[in-house]
Amino acid sequence: MKFTTLFQSIFFFAMFIMVSMGMLIVVSPFWRLLVLAAIIASLLLPAHNWLSQRTPFKPALVTAIIYLLLLVLVMIPFGLAAMVIASQANRLLEVLNQLTGPEVEAFIHSLAGAFGLNLNNLSEQALIQGLEQWLGFRLEHLLNWFLQTIRDNLVNILTKIVETVGGAIGSVINLLVNFTMFSFFFVILLWESNRLHNFVIRFSPLEARMTRLYVQRVRLMIRDVMLGVFGVAIVQTLIMWFVLAVFNIPFAGVLAIFLFLFALIPFLGIGLITIPLGLILIGVGWWKQALAIWAVHLFIISNVDLILRPYITSKELNVHLALLVIGFVGGLTIFGVMGLFLGPIIIILFTTSLELYLENYGHTDTIANPAPFVE
Numbered sequence: 001m002k003f004t005t006l007f008q009s010i011f012f013f014a015m016f017i018m019v020s021m022g023m024l025i026v027v028s029p030f031w032r033l034l035v036l037a038a039i040i041a042s043l044l045l046p047a048h049n050w051l052s053q054r055t056p057f058k059p060a061l062v063t064a065i066i067y068l069l070l071l072v073l074v075m076i077p078f079g080l081a082a083m084v085i086a087s088q089a090n091r092l093l094e095v096l097n098q099l100t101g102p103e104v105e106a107f108i109h110s111l112a113g114a115f116g117l118n119l120n121n122l123s124e125q126a127l128i129q130g131l132e133q134w135l136g137f138r139l140e141h142l143l144n145w146f147l148q149t150i151r152d153n154l155v156n157i158l159t160k161i162v163e164t165v166g167g168a169i170g171s172v173i174n175l176l177v178n179f180t181m182f183s184f185f186f187v188i189l190l191w192e193s194n195r196l197h198n199f200v201i202r203f204s205p206l207e208a209r210m211t212r213l214y215v216q217r218v219r220l221m222i223r224d225v226m227l228g229v230f231g232v233a234i235v236q237t238l239i240m241w242f243v244l245a246v247f248n249i250p251f252a253g254v255l256a257i258f259l260f261l262f263a264l265i266p267f268l269g270i271g272l273i274t275i276p277l278g279l280i281l282i283g284v285g286w287w288k289q290a291l292a293i294w295a296v297h298l299f300i301i302s303n304v305d306l307i308l309r310p311y312i313t314s315k316e317l318n319v320h321l322a323l324l325v326i327g328f329v330g331g332l333t334i335f336g337v338m339g340l341f342l343g344p345i346i347i348i349l350f351t352t353s354l355e356l357y358l359e360n361y362g363h364t365d366t367i368a369n370p371a372p373f374v375e
Contacts, residue, residue, distance in 0.1 A: 030178075030181050030185075032338055033178060033181050033182045033185060034185050035338055035341065035342070036182065036338070037182050037185035037186040037189055038185070038189055039222055039226070039341055040070070040186060041186055041189040041190040041193065042218075042219055042222050042223075043222060043223060043226050044066055044070070044190065045190065045193055045219075047066060048062055048063065048066055048190055048193070051065065051066070059191060060191060063187055063190050063191040064187075066190065067183070067186065067187055067190075070186075081253070084253050197215065200215060210356055213352060213356070214349065214352055217348045217349070217352045218345055218348060218349070220314045220348075221319075221344050221345055221347075221348040222341065222345070223314060224313050224314055224344075225340065225341055225344050227312040227313065228309055228312055228313040229264060229328075229340070230264075230340075231308070231312055232263070232304060232305050232308055232309060232312075233260055233263035233264050234260065235304055235308065236259070236263045236269070236270060236301050236304050236305075237256055237259045237260040237263055237270070239296070239300060239301060239304070240256075240259050240270060240274065240293075240296065240297070240301060241253075241255075241256040241259065243292065243293060243296050244256075244293075247286075247288075247289040247292060247293075249277075249281075249289060255273065255277070258273050259273050259274075264328075264340070269301070269302075269305075270297070270301060271297060271302075274293050274294065274297040274301075275294070275297075277290075277293060278290035278291075278293050278294050281293070319344075319347065319348060319351060323347050323351065324344060324347065326343075326347065327343035327344040327345075327346065327347035328340060328343055328344065329343075330343050331343020331344065331346070
């Protein structure tokens with residue numbers, strides 16, 4: 001069936017645009033669940049294809065097996081961990097709210113005493129005195145303000161954790177709806193992956209080769225982000241969480257959240273948590289625990305990324321680090337947590353488009369490297 005007149009073509013495209021906008025409005029309440037399901041389905045697609053090719057099972061049964069494995073090995077443990085962390089966050093919040101100014105000041109003096117410093121006699125030390133005069137206030141006040149600021153911000157963060165997790169658990173209907181929609185999206189996307197891939201190839205006005213290149217790059221980027229960034233962060237967090245549990249560090253579950261979040265930061269990583277944590281433990285007299293945490297961070301955690309990344313990241317995709325950082329930070333700023341995936345995906349779509357443009361329209365005789373930022 002083809003359109004025979006210009007009016008029919010204009011009418012069809014106008015109607016198609018309006019219907020597409022309506023579809024976006026209908027799906028918009030669940031777009032985060034749809035994106036998350038698409039990301040996980042793309043990551044598990046190789047396992048789905050492997051089982052389909054090497055077993056007599058039908059695609060529907062293979063999809064059900066993978067979904068059950070995801071449910072048992074990931075989603076249920078994650079839900080239980082979330083409840084434990086929410087409980088610890090609530091208890092830690094109560095402890096922080098009970099702290100008073102004298103208790104904070106006593107902790108500061110205890111921490112300084114662990115390093116042989118006497119804050120009451122700081123003015124007698126010429127170096128410290130000169131520094132205080134240059135700053136215009138006592139270092140004790142600076143330390144007090146710094147610790148109090150950390151305490152206030154930590155209270156706000158813990159409050160949000162308790163409200164978010166507690167609200168999700170408390171609203172049973174909302175939780176069931178989100179779980180059902182995620183399961184539906186995941187099963188459909190995984191089960192119909194080949195049909196969806198063929199649909200994208202047919203729908204795109206570009207050459208099939210170009211469309212396949214876009215799809216391949218997006219899949220590789222999702223895999224690299226999940227394994228190279230989140231995978232490494234999860235391994236680092238689990239190692240440090242185990243160390244915290246072995247040494248009976250209080251609120252290890254809450255600390256694991258901050259360890260994971262900071263592990264996503266390039267270069268700095270969880271050292272932003274382990275170093276201050278070690279100082280706090282020294283302040284309460286736990287020297288052995290502090291030294292153990294620092295040793296694990298120095299000799300194990302800092303090398304996890306160097307050891308694992310070459311084996312779990314794709315050799316076919318090589319995007320400049322500066323663009324990846326822009327994708328992570330910009331995506332996180334605009335889209336929230338989902339931006340950690342959407343940002344890099346937008347970056348790889350841009351660099352792939354740039355590569356195809358230079359391939360088809362660029363003056364290769366005057367450009368030494370026709371594909372900057374992409375190899």
